[in-house]
Amino acid sequence: MTPEYAVFALILAFGLACLIWLNPLLDRVGIGRVSTDLRLAAGVTLLIGIAFVMLIYAFLTSDFSVAYVAQNSNTALPSYFKLSAVWGAHEGSFLLWCLVACVWMLALGFKLRDSASLELQYAVPVMALLITGFLLFMLLTSNPFERSFPFVPSEGGDLNPLLQDFALIVHPPMLYVGYVGLTVPFAIAVSALIHGQESRNFAALMQPFVLIAWAFLTLGIALGSWWAYYELGWGGWWFWDPVENASFMPWLVATALIHSLAATKLRGVFIGWTLLLAILGAGLSLLGAFLVRSGILTSVHAFALDPERGLFILLLLVASIGSALALFAWRAPRFGALANFGVYSREFWLLINNALLVVATSVVLLGTLYPLLHEFLTEEKVSVGPPYFNAVFVPLMVLLSIAMGVGQYTVWGARAFPGTRELMWIGALALGCGLLLPLVFTGALSIAGFMATSLAGWLVFGVIEQCRTSKGGRACRAGMWIAHVGFACSLLGVGFTSQYSVERDLALSAGESAQVGDLVFEFQGVTEAAGPNYLAERGRLQVRAVNGGQFFTLLPEKRRYRSGGQVMTEAAIQPALVRDVYVSLGTRIEDDRWSLRIQIKPFVRLIWLGALIMLLGGLCHAWLIRSGRLA
Amino acid sequence: MRPIRRRRLALLLSVLAGAALATTLALLALNQNLDLFYPPADVVSGKAPIGKRIRAGGMVESGSLRHGIDGLEVRFRVTDMQANSFSVHYQGILPDLFREGQGVIATGELQSNGVLNADLLLAKHDENYMPPELAEIIPH
Numbered sequence: 190m191t192p193e194y195a196v197f198a199l200i201l202a203f204g205l206a207c208l209i210w211l212n213p214l215l216d217r218v219g220i221g222r223v224s225t226d227l228r229l230a231a232g233v234t235l236l237i238g239i240a241f242v243m244l245i246y247a248f249l250t251s252d253f254s255v256a257y258v259a260q261n262s263n264t265a266l267p268s269y270f271k272l273s274a275v276w277g278a279h280e281g282s283f284l285l286w287c288l289v290a291c292v293w294m295l296a297l298g299f300k301l302r303d304s305a306s307l308e309l310q311y312a313v314p315v316m317a318l319l320i321t322g323f324l325l326f327m328l329l330t331s332n333p334f335e336r337s338f339p340f341v342p343s344e345g346g347d348l349n350p351l352l353q354d355f356a357l358i359v360h361p362p363m364l365y366v367g368y369v370g371l372t373v374p375f376a377i378a379v380s381a382l383i384h385g386q387e388s389r390n391f392a393a394l395m396q397p398f399v400l401i402a403w404a405f406l407t408l409g410i411a412l413g414s415w416w417a418y419y420e421l422g423w424g425g426w427w428f429w430d431p432v433e434n435a436s437f438m439p440w441l442v443a444t445a446l447i448h449s450l451a452a453t454k455l456r457g458v459f460i461g462w463t464l465l466l467a468i469l470g471a472g473l474s475l476l477g478a479f480l481v482r483s484g485i486l487t488s489v490h491a492f493a494l495d496p497e498r499g500l501f502i503l504l505l506l507v508a509s510i511g512s513a514l515a516l517f518a519w520r521a522p523r524f525g526a527l528a529n530f531g532v533y534s535r536e537f538w539l540l541i542n543n544a545l546l547v548v549a550t551s552v553v554l555l556g557t558l559y560p561l562l563h564e565f566l567t568e569e570k571v572s573v574g575p576p577y578f579n580a581v582f583v584p585l586m587v588l589l590s591i592a593m594g595v596g597q598y599t600v601w602g603a604r605a606f607p608g609t610r611e612l613m614w615i616g617a618l619a620l621g622c623g624l625l626l627p628l629v630f631t632g633a634l635s636i637a638g639f640m641a642t643s644l645a646g647w648l649v650f651g652v653i654e655q656c657r658t659s660k661g662g663r664a665c666r667a668g669m670w671i672a673h674v675g676f677a678c679s680l681l682g683v684g685f686t687s688q689y690s691v692e693r694d695l696a697l698s699a700g701e702s703a704q705v706g707d708l709v710f711e712f713q714g715v716t717e718a719a720g721p722n723y724l725a726e727r728g729r730l731q732v733r734a735v736n737g738g739q740f741f742t743l744l745p746e747k748r749r750y751r752s753g754g755q756v757m758t759e760a761a762i763q764p765a766l767v768r769d770v771y772v773s774l775g776t777r778i779e780d781d782r783w784s785l786r787i788q789i790k791p792f793v794r795l796i797w798l799g800a801l802i803m804l805l806g807g808l809c810h811a812w813l814i815r816s817g818r819l820a
Numbered sequence: 821m822r823p824i825r826r827r828r829l830a831l832l833l834s835v836l837a838g839a840a841l842a843t844t845l846a847l848l849a850l851n852q853n854l855d856l857f858y859p860p861a862d863v864v865s866g867k868a869p870i871g872k873r874i875r876a877g878g879m880v881e882s883g884s885l886r887h888g889i890d891g892l893e894v895r896f897r898v899t900d901m902q903a904n905s906f907s908v909h910y911q912g913i914l915p916d917l918f919r920e921g922q923g924v925i926a927t928g929e930l931q932s933n934g935v936l937n938a939d940l941l942l943a944k945h946d947e948n949y950m951p952p953e954l955a956e957i958i959p960h
Contacts, residue, residue: 555850570856573850577849
């Protein structure tokens, strides 16, 4: 199997993808279609799948004549990391991106195989046009199969040690399924706009795609945050890093889209707005690809700097989103029925939800892109730190949570609230919880703890009350309830972790102990240990609670990887739902004296648990639609 | 005005007002939280403001790293490999890729004696990557 066959497969796939979007044009000039969209889409997917399998094969057999393999793998790497190294750097991860895009196109083609709907006939061709762009980008600037002839190295470089980890095997594929999945609603929206007759039929098709893409995006972001937490070694779970923002902005827009789509599908309102959100979602996901792959921003995630690649993606972004927005500006007036609803209706509260989410997206976008703008204007280099994002984002989320609690209580088209009294009871109960719970768990009261707990209570009690009282129509609200409880759960985790975490940097000699919070840490020194491709200095700490009870050992490591000589902190974590105990080994100061960072992080797991529950909500609703249980 | 027109106008005005408010607040927050980057030459020449949160970076000067008595206090010098260098004071654990002779970006406040009191050190995160700020001032 030579890698050249894979390149050949990619070129063939490029040709087939071109045929898909040429199809409608050929049809129009009277030549007729080459084949059905579905068949061609299956062909493209198969070819890219073959190329992908060949890249995996090159990694598993350590074929260092392929430059990408030589740079990112070596023979000592365990085979599961050889697999994840396939998408561990730019070229391979973009091949995965293309493959995922093709699978989504295939799914779309499958859904539409018997459809005679004129407004959806361009969806697959639009998708294929995007994929043509992706493939061109890969073939011209980032071919993963490029050979390292004539000097084939006998041993490869190494996969970045930070990426040698379980979460990083699954994080990129999950994230890409979400990211790229947002191009499906884009394609559907563009198709509806090209057809240009007012209708809301596209909404029913778009909904399951958005839900599933959103669910995977949620999972991908949560996995990334979890990975950063335990693998970067310093216990942070969100950094407002440009690349994190790049995945978070499409998520915010997709969340808005899910809500406006529900209104469009069921009530026929916000049609134009929904189409716009679908375009913006794909735009932000391409913008994310641009930020990550051009390396123009300082980030812990960025791939190495390459202006040529950046320029190509920027062109792709401008061409696709620019033309879609122009099309929108031209055709949208045809979709604008003036809605008629009052402030007590669900429509109104969904509008509030959308406004808040879009503003939140805009402020994150501003903070992410501002350094570029500033440098362009003044040639000074600036960075926008987490304080900015916290200052603008947190108030918006508080407003969003308050509106969410009311919104989930409303009814379509209503002229009055169904239960003002219940709502007040729920509010009072939530405030009571906010005062009481932080006091019980931590013995201290704080604004953040109070806010997080009462807002979470506001949402959860609302859901419980609804579950209890609603007679019919539980199925169509189940997904929403689950997702909202998940949101509350994450909210609680974020509030408690940021407010009540304890962090201490210490210098300890073997045999010394220190007390942090209600735990005593006894440092027992450092021993050497060997892993498959690294040497580690492994510290040993005995931890016990001051009042007895808990007793455990933590083994934080400092690893030095053999091939690259990189040093990495491997934190030791005692996880629990209530609190994590987190110890990282710093540096040797002298002989047996080491610096250590000890952290106690209450309820940090709720952040990711909440994300999992949210994702479950999204999938639940998608499944209910599919099984036809929603009237 | 017809009721529909009036409602449209009200909607438009409230959207505009909301957007203006959000933009103002966001820009205010942005303005307060911008960390400007200064290369060693600017720190030495006094171009970098004193007592304001800034980022400054360059190469860690070889042989300049000193540990305090308790082991957590660190002092080192940052240089642009030409003639300019300044001192950094940091309390805490050094990042994994922090080395003498390697790039570093320190965030903190510059004191009047020319020492940067850093609370955050950013070393490059892998062998091949160089933050864009440093790529320009450090000769390869």
